[in-house]
Amino acid sequence: MNTDFSLHTIDLVIIGVYIVFVIGVGLRLGKKHQSAEDYFLAGRSMIWPFIGISLFASNISSTTLIGLAGDAYSTGISVYNYEWFAVIILVFFVIFFLPFVLRAKIYTMPEYLEHRYDVRARTYFSVLTLFLNIVVDTASCLYAGGLILKLIFPEIPMWETITVLAIVAGIYTIAGGLAAVIYTDAIQTVLLLIGAIVITGAAFTQVGGWDAIITQVSPDKLSLIRPLDDPGVPWLGLFTGVPLLGFYYWCTNQFMMQRVLSAKDLQHGRLGSLFAAFLKLPVLFIMVLPGTMAILLYPELPKADLVYPTLMFDLLPTGLLGLVMAGFIAALMSQIDSTLNSASTLVTMDFITKARPELSNKQLMVAGRWVTFIFMLLAALWAPQIENFGSLFKYLQSVLSYTVPPVVAMFLVGIFWKRANAQGAFYSLTIGVLLGAIFFYMNEIAATTSVHFLYIAPILFVVCVIILVVGSLMTAAPKEADVAPYTWTKAYFDAETEELKALPWYQNYRVISVGLSILTVIIVVMFW
Numbered sequence: 001m002n003t004d005f006s007l008h009t010i011d012l013v014i015i016g017v018y019i020v021f022v023i024g025v026g027l028r029l030g031k032k033h034q035s036a037e038d039y040f041l042a043g044r045s046m047i048w049p050f051i052g053i054s055l056f057a058s059n060i061s062s063t064t065l066i067g068l069a070g071d072a073y074s075t076g077i078s079v080y081n082y083e084w085f086a087v088i089i090l091v092f093f094v095i096f097f098l099p100f101v102l103r104a105k106i107y108t109m110p111e112y113l114e115h116r117y118d119v120r121a122r123t124y125f126s127v128l129t130l131f132l133n134i135v136v137d138t139a140s141c142l143y144a145g146g147l148i149l150k151l152i153f154p155e156i157p158m159w160e161t162i163t164v165l166a167i168v169a170g171i172y173t174i175a176g177g178l179a180a181v182i183y184t185d186a187i188q189t190v191l192l193l194i195g196a197i198v199i200t201g202a203a204f205t206q207v208g209g210w211d212a213i214i215t216q217v218s219p220d221k222l223s224l225i226r227p228l229d230d231p232g233v234p235w236l237g238l239f240t241g242v243p244l245l246g247f248y249y250w251c252t253n254q255f256m257m258q259r260v261l262s263a264k265d266l267q268h269g270r271l272g273s274l275f276a277a278f279l280k281l282p283v284l285f286i287m288v289l290p291g292t293m294a295i296l297l298y299p300e301l302p303k304a305d306l307v308y309p310t311l312m313f314d315l316l317p318t319g320l321l322g323l324v325m326a327g328f329i330a331a332l333m334s335q336i337d338s339t340l341n342s343a344s345t346l347v348t349m350d351f352i353t354k355a356r357p358e359l360s361n362k363q364l365m366v367a368g369r370w371v372t373f374i375f376m377l378l379a380a381l382w383a384p385q386i387e388n389f390g391s392l393f394k395y396l397q398s399v400l401s402y403t404v405p406p407v408v409a410m411f412l413v414g415i416f417w418k419r420a421n422a423q424g425a426f427y428s429l430t431i432g433v434l435l436g437a438i439f440f441y442m443n444e445i446a447a448t449t450s451v452h453f454l455y456i457a458p459i460l461f462v463v464c465v466i467i468l469v470v471g472s473l474m475t476a477a478p479k480e481a482d483v484a485p486y487t488w489t490k491a492y493f494d495a496e497t498e499e500l501k502a503l504p505w506y507q508n509y510r511v512i513s514v515g516l517s518i519l520t521v522i523i524v525v526m527f528w
């Protein structure tokens with residue numbers, strides 16, 4: 001099958017108009033910023049619909065679109081396990097963690113670790129987050145966009161198209177800060193969902209309906225819960241590795257958390273997070289299953305990452321293709337702008353303000369814009385190297401498995417155990433990072449071991465928790481007053497229960513959380 005990856009003039013015009021529009025939004029909002037808080041956290045005034053939509057848009061980027069469809073094509077729908085588990089993680093997040101994060105009035109998640117432990121924890125997490133922002137998040141997204149544009153313009157080198165994408169996303173992010181990111185995300189989510197729904201409907205019609213799918217596709221590719229030897233998401237890895245990677249991604253990753261930190265208040269932060277969780281549930285039907293349908297439509301594709309681009313160009317008519325491409329590029333820019341903005345915030349608030357505390361709000365905004373520009377260039381330089389990896393989605397998840405367990409251990413132990421102290425955290429970080437590097441070399445480079453990445457994360461996590469606990473018990477306990485504002489207690493939960501009695505059920509986040517959990521269980525059971 002030879003798919004025509006060319007765009008009609010009408011499609012190109014639609015894409016061009018959209019790009020000009022989002023740049024205009026960024027430039028317009030940039031004129032309104034008066035302080036660093038305005039630029040980096042949208043003045044802490046964001047309401048829940050925008051928070052939820054922006055969280056969803058930043059997560060379901062073009063990277064994820066390509067990765068989900070590609071993995072469904074090659075290994076089956078078990079890749080959706082990352083999506084439904086996000087609902088469980090976000091429910092946990094709004095109950096146990098979010099209140100203490102918003103109470104701290106922080107700019108960055110590493111800053112939270114300094115409050116809970118010390119500056120060593122903050123510095124390490126800042127450096128790690130910046131590394132992951134560039135090497136994993138922004139670069140992989142640029143690569144996904146470059147992959148699409150390479151199909152359309154095969155004569156243009158990929159590095160050139162990646163550079164253009166980085167510049168376009170960088171312009172409105174540099175100008176408009178987090179407000180520009182969130183408001184453009186809202187528009188981009190609508191385009192993204194329209195595109196995904198249209199493609200799903202067209203593919204469903206082409207394959208001949210659900211009966212054709214279940215009779216012609218191998219049953220193991222239509223099952224979420226997979227055996228222990230499954231190459232995609234084995235069931236033990238699902239319940240041990242996925243929660244840890246998900247907790248890092250949704251609850252501690254700066255580029256996701258920055259939206260929640262911008263919340264007007266705790267209620268808006270909670271409802272926004274749960275709205276994002278709700279938007280994750282239909283992903284199975286409009287983004288994963290199209291990859292399964294592609295098994296029947298295009299059984300001999302050379303690379304799994306070509307599944308979604310092929311669906312787009314083969315099934316959509318002129319005009320509609322331009323709209324969907326605009327949505328796809330919107331999704332691409334959504335993650336790029338998110339990671340660039342968070343990287344800028346990290347460098348400015350975690351390093352520049354410490355080195356130059358005398359800088360004014362205006363000067364911090366200028367510094368943040370320059371940092372965004374520099375990281376935009378670095379990501380564009382690294383992105384073409386991702387072509388050397390296999391599946392794009394596996395690239396993203398495997399890198400996290402070796403790097404984030406020490407951080408997850410610090411956050412989770414610190415939330416529930418007041419005795420955890422800075423010295424125990426330092427020991428855990430040091431040894432955890434060393435073990436992660438050794439594991440990565442043995443598993444990914446030397447190939448002396450072959451451990452699934454979803455098992456790497458829990459192994460490292462357990463080791464880091466043990467070291468953190470032992471190290472804390474061997475050294476002086478932290479002061480009660482220092483850790484109490486960052487530790488969940490039953491007394492806090494009981495006091496909150498009394499407060500929630502005054503709210504109608506549809507504003508009670510616990511009722512909404514239970515409803516989302518039930519919906520999630522129903523979907524998982526349907527595709528068990």
